Amino acid sequence: MDWNAFLDGFAVVTEPTNLLYCLIGVLIGMLIGVLPGLGPAATMAILLPIAYNAGDPVSAIIMLAGIYYGAQYGGTITSVLLRIPGEASSVVTVFDGFALAKQGKAGTALGIAAIGSFVGATISIIGLTFLGPVIAGYALDFGDPEYAALALLGVLLVATVGNGHMVKALVAAAVGLLLATVGADSFTSANRFTFDTLQLQGGIDFVVVAMGLFGVGEILYNLEERHGKIHVPAAIANIWPSRKDLKEAGPAIGRGSVIGFFLGVLPGGGAVMASLAAYAAEKRVAKDPSRFGRGAIEGVAGPESANNAAATSSFIPLLTIGIPANASMAMLFAALLVVGVTPGPQLIDENPELFWGVINSMYIGNLILLVLSIPLVGIFVKILRVRPAILAPITALITILGVYTINNSVFDIFLMIGFGILGYLMKKTGFEPGPLVLAFVLGSLMESSFRRSMLIFDGDPTGFVTRPISGTILAFLLLVLLLPLLRRVLRRRVTETIEPDHHDEKAELR
Amino acid sequence: MRKSTTTCLAALAGVASLALTACGGVSNTAGGGSDSGDYPQGAVEMPVGASAGGSSDLISRQISEGLSDELGGSFPVINREGANGALAAAEVAKAKADGSTISVQNASLFAITPLAVSEDEVTSIDDFEVVQGVSRDDYVLVASKGSGFKAIDDFANADGKITYGTTGVGTGAQLACALTFKVDDTPAEAIPFDGGAPALTALLGDQVDTACLQVGEAIENIEAGKIVPLSVFGPERVEFLPDVPTAQEQGLDVEVAQYRFMTVPKGTPQDVQDAIAEAMQATFEKEEYQAFNKQNNLTPLEISGDEVLAMLEEDKQRYADLVEEYDIDLGDAS
Numbered sequence: 108m109d110w111n112a113f114l115d116g117f118a119v120v121t122e123p124t125n126l127l128y129c130l131i132g133v134l135i136g137m138l139i140g141v142l143p144g145l146g147p148a149a150t151m152a153i154l155l156p157i158a159y160n161a162g163d164p165v166s167a168i169i170m171l172a173g174i175y176y177g178a179q180y181g182g183t184i185t186s187v188l189l190r191i192p193g194e195a196s197s198v199v200t201v202f203d204g205f206a207l208a209k210q211g212k213a214g215t216a217l218g219i220a221a222i223g224s225f226v227g228a229t230i231s232i233i234g235l236t237f238l239g240p241v242i243a244g245y246a247l248d249f250g251d252p253e254y255a256a257l258a259l260l261g262v263l264l265v266a267t268v269g270n271g272h273m274v275k276a277l278v279a280a281a282v283g284l285l286l287a288t289v290g291a292d293s294f295t296s297a298n299r300f301t302f303d304t305l306q307l308q309g310g311i312d313f314v315v316v317a318m319g320l321f322g323v324g325e326i327l328y329n330l331e332e333r334h335g336k337i338h339v340p341a342a343i344a345n346i347w348p349s350r351k352d353l354k355e356a357g358p359a360i361g362r363g364s365v366i367g368f369f370l371g372v373l374p375g376g377g378a379v380m381a382s383l384a385a386y387a388a389e390k391r392v393a394k395d396p397s398r399f400g401r402g403a404i405e406g407v408a409g410p411e412s413a414n415n416a417a418a419t420s421s422f423i424p425l426l427t428i429g430i431p432a433n434a435s436m437a438m439l440f441a442a443l444l445v446v447g448v449t450p451g452p453q454l455i456d457e458n459p460e461l462f463w464g465v466i467n468s469m470y471i472g473n474l475i476l477l478v479l480s481i482p483l484v485g486i487f488v489k490i491l492r493v494r495p496a497i498l499a500p501i502t503a504l505i506t507i508l509g510v511y512t513i514n515n516s517v518f519d520i521f522l523m524i525g526f527g528i529l530g531y532l533m534k535k536t537g538f539e540p541g542p543l544v545l546a547f548v549l550g551s552l553m554e555s556s557f558r559r560s561m562l563i564f565d566g567d568p569t570g571f572v573t574r575p576i577s578g579t580i581l582a583f584l585l586l587v588l589l590l591p592l593l594r595r596v597l598r599r600r601v602t603e604t605i606e607p608d609h610h611d612e613k614a615e616l617r
Numbered sequence: 618m619r620k621s622t623t624t625c626l627a628a629l630a631g632v633a634s635l636a637l638t639a640c641g642g643v644s645n646t647a648g649g650g651s652d653s654g655d656y657p658q659g660a661v662e663m664p665v666g667a668s669a670g671g672s673s674d675l676i677s678r679q680i681s682e683g684l685s686d687e688l689g690g691s692f693p694v695i696n697r698e699g700a701n702g703a704l705a706a707a708e709v710a711k712a713k714a715d716g717s718t719i720s721v722q723n724a725s726l727f728a729i730t731p732l733a734v735s736e737d738e739v740t741s742i743d744d745f746e747v748v749q750g751v752s753r754d755d756y757v758l759v760a761s762k763g764s765g766f767k768a769i770d771d772f773a774n775a776d777g778k779i780t781y782g783t784t785g786v787g788t789g790a791q792l793a794c795a796l797t798f799k800v801d802d803t804p805a806e807a808i809p810f811d812g813g814a815p816a817l818t819a820l821l822g823d824q825v826d827t828a829c830l831q832v833g834e835a836i837e838n839i840e841a842g843k844i845v846p847l848s849v850f851g852p853e854r855v856e857f858l859p860d861v862p863t864a865q866e867q868g869l870d871v872e873v874a875q876y877r878f879m880t881v882p883k884g885t886p887q888d889v890q891d892a893i894a895e896a897m898q899a900t901f902e903k904e905e906y907q908a909f910n911k912q913n914n915l916t917p918l919e920i921s922g923d924e925v926l927a928m929l930e931e932d933k934q935r936y937a938d939l940v941e942e943y944d945i946d947l948g949d950a951s
Contacts, residue, residue, distance in 0.1 A: 148668070149696070152674065152678075152696070155678065156678075156682065246822075247818065247821050247822035247823075248822060249822070250819060250822055250824035251819070251824060291734075293785060293786060293809060293811060294786060294809055295786065295948055296733045296734050296786045296787055296947075296948050297948070298735075298738075305703060305704055305707055305738075306704070308703070308704070308738075309698060309704065374814065374815065374818055424818075428821060428838070428843075429837045429838060430814050430817060430818050430821070431814050434668060437668075437671070437814070441674075441675055444675075444912050444913060445909075445912070447908075447912060449836070449837045449912075450837065451837030451838055451840075451841055452837070452838065452841040452843060453837065453840070453841050514696070514697060514698060515695050515696070515697060516697070555811070559808055559809075559810070562780070562806055562807075562808050563780055563806075563808060563824065563825065565777075565778060565806065
């Protein structure tokens, strides 16, 4: 690593203009993050002309990058306060985040999320600084068989999410997998469940499903609740997390950051898998897993650190091998082209100033975001004091506007309302929407990777086991599946051996 | 510098007030530029059938800027992703034929996609007036380092099937690759990916042996020596890859290219069409636009609408014949 170039990068960032661009970027990012639907990619597209006009290309790129990671902070706010996750990677935050908000601890949840996001992102930038090129190589070893195995593991982890029961979660996940098949088959272009409409040919967008099931479903459910009984607004206590909360969340933030960094490098599905894996990991190490879904602070800390770490490490494939990992990275790719730089393996040598300028701007951008978040948490939390009669239409407006902006399609709005009704019915019958949404996201990844693998293997499925990485993932999956069973068997044995003694004791006592 | 900062702040205010979602982008001031009659009156929508950031989207945005400089008014680009661009096309076809909806469309939707989808999903060029050609985007056949292929001739030494990644079903990349292997009589298996980036990733990671990509997607890794270019598919060599022979040069009768052109709904008045064409030609003259083409590895194809139509008809027929001759089913990759 070239230390001079690295330090020069800091000199670039601390120029006042660049600091200003960085601030503007993260601020815009945070705001659009709050508004679901209009994602960072679309915003970057709109602001792309700035890249043409900016005096210095580095400034433009710093700003656009800021929009991307700034949006990750904003996204948490709607997940926690209004139960509408703007991105797939913040779905798992909803469970415990919204539960905490209902208990009047929204401030705690948002505060921890902001700290977790900051730590996650920072750890990830450090990783990016030192390990970038190495990690990029490892991401390339992930072929379709590995993704198929990973997605399968993901679907299994979905069942552990939330507080509902396992069977209901699995049923919801199965529906999610089914929904993922809607649209033109990307291998044969045959139409599946499109009912001869062009609109369904491209499949259903994640945001439509998530906002419908979570956002609209919640609104409908609340309307009914309000008529049933008097709504008691939750007392909003402790705006800022207590030392105890921080202590509880600390290890979760650390674990989430590391998981996020490694999974985020994988293009396609990395961030979702990261937040999901972080949640599952927290639930597994917790002394009392039953708290999850009812307002466990680790359930917010882990996934939030993970998705921010993942968002940051998704810069690695773009900057080191020239592959955009997601739509936002594709926009950044485009912006780099506009300023006359083609991202790829040569970027770091040919444009060290830009490479390090952008990376180092992230250290500062995240610091700005943390500082911005602190006062904003206090303001946003006040949203909860708004009466449901006023809040519900606002939420509805946000969801409708958000869904419309994805494809400028009115059809999507109706589809979302349909999902809203489904979400309401699910809530009434005790099904969690989370597993459905997550399985929906993982479903298309799983299907296409599996089918692509089979084409690559020429129809021979043994390849899944013989390839080292996919084999390992599958072995781990088997372990996760069998562990509870083994434990049960062991426990039974233990109780069997203890119980007779017990009887003897009792007998002796008599 | 000062000007761009103001633009920034204006944009920021836009986001805050949500007005941004409505205006859809490019902040253009009305007026200015030479005016060609009454066109445009009010904002002109430019639906594009691809997501933000892809080459179709970028080209649309570039043209949008040019048009608004030349004609005044604003030309917001609206992303209507889905069904290979058929969704956006349907929207344009249905729109009022007064020039208030215009769109840069891809040749593949009209010449190649019909070979992969069922008849009732085919988008017909007859629903549109073609106003002006824009540019050509070439395909390149690349091999992974691990495959050991240095030229198309090396395929003969391969044992077993060769795998080739494509950017999706019904795309020019798929057609180009499928034809190459068929014409060369090499057993091969198509692996469709969702776009160029994942296909390139798989190639870099040695997950597939070869892939057909757009030049712009592959060029950086070609120059870095991470992947090996074997052939391009245009009628002549590509300016950006002067050492890579065309398929024709290597004795394979394969010629596939993607090109884009401006369309308006059928029945749009001729003077509106002329105004758009003139403004586009003026845009093509600009240094900034030419730099954009270079940067994105696009070859200008600034021919008239009629010439584009003739080219489309010819390509469509040629592809259909080739696909039949070599018994290729684009709609079934497996």
